[in-house]
Amino acid sequence: MRIWDISQVVRPDMPVWPGEPPVRVMRNVEIGDGCPVNVGEIDAPLHAGTHADAPLHYAPDGAASADCDLAPYIGRCVLVDVRHAAARVEMGDVDWDAVAGAERVIFRTYDRFPAEVWDSDFTAIAPDVVARLREGGVRLVGTDAPSLDPETSKTMDAHHEILAGDMRILEGLVLDDVPPGEYELIALPLKIAAADASPVRAILRELAK
Numbered sequence: 001m002r003i004w005d006i007s008q009v010v011r012p013d014m015p016v017w018p019g020e021p022p023v024r025v026m027r028n029v030e031i032g033d034g035c036p037v038n039v040g041e042i043d044a045p046l047h048a049g050t051h052a053d054a055p056l057h058y059a060p061d062g063a064a065s066a067d068c069d070l071a072p073y074i075g076r077c078v079l080v081d082v083r084h085a086a087a088r089v090e091m092g093d094v095d096w097d098a099v100a101g102a103e104r105v106i107f108r109t110y111d112r113f114p115a116e117v118w119d120s121d122f123t124a125i126a127p128d129v130v131a132r133l134r135e136g137g138v139r140l141v142g143t144d145a146p147s148l149d150p151e152t153s154k155t156m157d158a159h160h161e162i163l164a165g166d167m168r169i170l171e172g173l174v175l176d177d178v179p180p181g182e183y184e185l186i187a188l189p190l191k192i193a194a195a196d197a198s199p200v201r202a203i204l205r206e207l208a209k
């Protein structure tokens, strides 16, 4: 079955949230002179690239990445194209028939994912859209944008609608080559103690016929 890799390349020059330190990928030990191996090290903001927020990110007593149940991050999902949305994905932008009964909903807001430059004007998700998804039984919301809320948000209203239903979040997906429809999602957070987010290798797999 076909697999779509919907993850960003983690690399030193990748765009990160304004004010965050850059990603660093180091080589600490090199093959040669009696050393049999190359050994590297990475230093990256937890929200760099394609990642899963943990509840700890938006709730002081929220669960950390290491403590999150894995079930929301594996299973059937619906990918919806909302490139027609403006500043936020609003109720009228969503094909509610397409997401009816879905446990996982992923939004495509970009024609082409801005892999080389930071986009401060990304399309957010309106809080009432998240609330309606929650009421419909959705456990996970994903987006190709770097956040559910606008970059300048100080209230994180969409994240707090997620919190109200203990839902999970994927951000920074790369959905350029994926047609709208139903897939199997696999995107497991790393088991990082005390972390408010974790990088994920996110993929979509074609459902068995």
Ligand SMILES: N[C@@H](CC(=O)c1ccccc1NC=O)C(=O)O
Residues within 6 Å of the ligand: 017, 020, 047, 053, 057, 146, 147, 148, 149, 171
């Ligand atoms: N991907 C993050 C972005 C974010 O909220 C953030 C990341 C780094 C520093 C500050 C952030 N948010 C608010 O100030 C998020 O939306 O969960």
Ligand SMILES: [Zn+2]
Residues within 6 Å of the ligand: 047, 051, 052, 053, 146, 147, 171, 197
């Ligand atoms: Zn995040």
Ligand SMILES: [Zn+2]
Residues within 6 Å of the ligand: 053, 146, 147, 148, 149, 159, 169, 171
């Ligand atoms: Zn977030």
